[in-house]
Amino acid sequence: xxxxxxxxxxxxxxxxxxxxxxxxxxxxxxxxxxxxxxxxxxxxxxxxxxxxxxxxxxxxxxxxxxxxxxxxxxxxxxxxxxxxxxxxxxxxxxxxxxxxxxxxxxxxxxxxxxxxxxxxxxxxxxxxxxxxxxxxxxxxxxxxxxxxxxxxxxxxxxxxxxxxxxxxxxxxxxxxxxxxxxxxxxxxxxxxxxxxxxxxxxxxxxxxxxxxxxxxxxxxxxxxxxxxxxxxxxxxxxxxxxxxxxxxxxxxxxxxxxxxxxxxxxxxxxxxxxxxxxxxxxxxxxxxxxxxxxxxxxxxxxxxxxxxxxxxxxxxxxxxxxxxxxxxxxxxxxxxxxxxxxxxxxxxxxxxxxxxxxxxxxxxxxxxxxxxxxxxxxxxxxxxxxxxxxxxxxxxxxxxxxxxxxxxxxxxxxxxxxxxxxxxxxxxxxxxxxxxxxxxxxxxxxxxxxxxxxxxxxxxxxxxxxxxxxxxxxxxxxxxxxxxxxxxxxxxxxxxxxxxxxxxxxxxxxxxxxxxxxxxxxxxxxxxxxxxxxxxxxxxxxxxxxxxxxxxxxxxxxxxxxxxxxxxxxxxxxxxxxxxxxxxxxxxxxxxxxxxxxxxxxxxxxxxxxxxxxxxxxxxxxxxxxxxxxxxxxxxxxxxxxxxxxxx
Numbered sequence: 269x270x271x272x273x274x275x276x277x278x279x280x281x282x283x284x285x286x287x288x289x290x291x292x293x294x295x296x297x298x299x300x301x302x303x304x305x306x307x308x309x310x311x312x313x314x315x316x317x318x319x320x321x322x323x324x325x326x327x328x329x330x331x332x333x334x335x336x337x338x339x340x341x342x343x344x345x346x347x348x349x350x351x352x353x354x355x356x357x358x359x360x361x362x363x364x365x366x367x368x369x370x371x372x373x374x375x376x377x378x379x380x381x382x383x384x385x386x387x388x389x390x391x392x393x394x395x396x397x398x399x400x401x402x403x404x405x406x407x408x409x410x411x412x413x414x415x416x417x418x419x420x421x422x423x424x425x426x427x428x429x430x431x432x433x434x435x436x437x438x439x440x441x442x443x444x445x446x447x448x449x450x451x452x453x454x455x456x457x458x459x460x461x462x463x464x465x466x467x468x469x470x471x472x473x474x475x476x477x478x479x480x481x482x483x484x485x486x487x488x489x490x491x492x493x494x495x496x497x498x499x500x501x502x503x504x505x506x507x508x509x510x511x512x513x514x515x516x517x518x519x520x521x522x523x524x525x526x527x528x529x530x531x532x533x534x535x536x537x538x539x540x541x542x543x544x545x546x547x548x549x550x551x552x553x554x555x556x557x558x559x560x561x562x563x564x565x566x567x568x569x570x571x572x573x574x575x576x577x578x579x580x581x582x583x584x585x586x587x588x589x590x591x592x593x594x595x596x597x598x599x600x601x602x603x604x605x606x607x608x609x610x611x612x613x614x615x616x617x618x619x620x621x622x623x624x625x626x627x628x629x630x631x632x633x634x635x636x637x638x639x640x641x642x643x644x645x646x647x648x649x650x651x652x653x654x655x656x657x658x659x660x661x662x663x664x665x666x667x668x669x670x671x672x673x674x675x676x677x678x679x680x681x682x683x684x685x686x687x688x689x690x691x692x693x694x695x696x697x698x699x700x701x702x703x704x705x706x707x708x709x710x711x712x713x714x715x716x717x718x719x720x721x722x723x724x725x726x727x728x729x730x731x732x733x734x735x736x737x738x739x740x741x742x743x744x745x746x747x748x749x750x751x752x753x754x755x756x757x758x759x760x761x762x763x764x765x766x767x768x769x770x771x772x773x774x775x776x777x778x779x780x781x782x783x784x785x786x787x788x789x790x791x792x793x794x795x796x797x798x799x800x801x802x803x804x805x806x807x808x809x810x811x812x813x814x815x816x817x818x819x820x821x822x823x824x825x826x827x828x829x830x831x832x833x834x835x836x837x838x839x840x841x842x843x844x845x846x847x848x849x850x851x852x853x854x855x856x857x858x859x860x861x862x863x864x865x866x867x868x869x870x871x872x873x874x875x876x877x878x879x880x881x882x883x884x885x886x887x888x889x890x891x892x893x894x895x896x897x898x899x900x901x902x903x904x905x906x907x908x909x910x911x912x913x914x915x916x
Contacts, residue, residue: 420454424462427476433636436483443488452495466514474522479629482530486637486646493532494648494666501655518559525563529626530633533648535571540652542579549586558603565610580607710740714747724765745779752805753798763808770814781815785822791831807842817859825871837880844899856906869907876900
């Protein structure tokens with residue numbers, strides 16, 4: 269497409285301007301609209317004749333002429349052209365041939381005036397057929413949204429406690445039949461228009477609307493409640509800053525309070541709002557604090573009594589410092605008395621407090637929620653700051669939400685530390701890392717630490733300083749095991765380092781166990797040197813109790829092949845010969861009392877007596893053979909030590 273545009277532009281540049289204008293005039297004459305060409309050509313002649321500064325003045329001073337010309341071309345292109353230049357009939361739609369002629373006319377216009385844009389919104393020419401298709405799609409989308417809004421609005425208008433089940437079910441069906449984005453926006457707009465008004469809304473009506481959101485939040489998905497909560501919190505923050513005189517702030521605060529009552533949002537957001545209101549501490553904020561505490565005060569005391577105590581202390585400190593500034597001291601005293609009543613769990617001192625309507629609707633909520641997810645796991649544990657800055661840092665509380673922008677987690681410090689550390693090593697180490705297929709920054713960092721450390725303690729400290737988290741930490745074990753198997757001869761450095769990580773955190777032990785299982789399953793594809801290194805590493809980890817003997821349960825003793833028999837014989841021989849009697853007994857006793865490891869115990873006893881001692885005198889010296897027999901008997905007794913008790 270780009271090559272074709274270049275060829276067309278080059279062809280247009282070679283043709284003389286007068287020739288193209290004559291051709292354009294001929295086409296316009298055939299279409300019966302030569303006036304548009306004459307005006308356009310005259311304007312272009314004037315622009316060419318005048319010097320540069322004058323061009324800028326005319327362009328800046330008379331934009332209406334261009335708009336008129338553009339409007340003229342648009343009207344001509346969208347209507348049918350009569351042969352005798354008369355007014356076209358509105359009843360006759362333009363034919364396909366006439367639309368092709370108009371498209372050809374636009375092509376000639378772009379050839380004549382390649383630098384002149386005939387459309388302010390886009391420089392690319394769009395054929396009439398494509399334009400009509402786009403307009404049709406937009407009209408259909410607008411019509412569908414309008415129909416959806418009418419349906420949702422009708423359901424919300426009929427909402428009440430008796431028909432809550434049917435209406436929530438119908439809205440769930442709408443969620444299944446329409447886009448969730450469209451449904452979330454439509455439902456949020458409808459609820460905001462119904463609940464956020466300049467007058468105080470009835471508490472019962474607010475509870476029923478929020479109960480509907482809570483049911484959809486648990487049945488459809490947490491993005492329903494998250495979208496509604498974000499809209500309410502942002503509107504509340506906007507109205508608080510604008511000093512609105514109506515009751516919109518109280519209505520929005522009631523929505524947030526009932527979202528907490530019906531387990532949509534965690535108490536963290538409520539405490540953030542209370543702290544913000546107490547920090548300002550004007551008469552308006554005092555009323556809002558009283559309103560919020562009246563609705564959710566005792567629930568907050570159950571969820572986080574310590575945070576409520578800190579809030580009361582902060583409010584008392586603010587009240588003492590702001591005594592002279594506030595005219596109405598009675599409201600401040602009433603607020604403090606309310607807080608003290610909450611702290612002392614005294615419901616009688618809070619006038620108008622009635623928890624029965626909320627409890628009744630909570631019972632209804634439990635009957636309408638399909639799954640068991642009506643508890644704490646579906647609550648949105650999000651702070652006020654995160655909600656207000658969602659457009660800048662993303663919505664991390666919604667699983668699977670797409671977002672593009674600056675990183676949500678500021679991990680640039682850790683990355684720069686890794687890059688600086690990599691920059692200090694020599695180019696030979698970096699080339700070696702590339703040859704060993706260390707294809708990520710994390711793996712290269714770990715590899716460079718291993719290659720440049722003085723000993724395993726130095727490597728352990730440097731690897732911890734990399735500050736890797738979660739899945740990144742697993743790469744430490746993977747790189748250690750990979751490097752150990754790649755050595756031509758066994759290097760105990762990796763075994764001591766792996767032992768240190770197993771002692772440090774159990775998660776490293778689990779990762780190492782899974783990695784060794786993968787290598788055991790893939791013994792056929794490993795080289796002889798890699799198998800020898802794996803044998804020495806596993807024997808060391810078993811001897812130092814970094815890994816339990818149950819790591820061998822991945823081996824199917826009933827389906828042993830030659831590589832696994834050879835591998836297991838080498839591991840057990842090395843373990844039995846190099847381990848003291850007491851330690852060996854302890855190692856084998858650890859798997860003797862576990863009923864789930866019965867198959868492993870029987871397999872090990874069979875392997876020790878038949879495979880390991882078979883032809884042992886021919887392969888080893890008499891002294892080593894006798895020592896191995898003693899250790900096998902000791903291990904067998906250790907395996908049977910607690911087995912008899914289990915049978916009894």
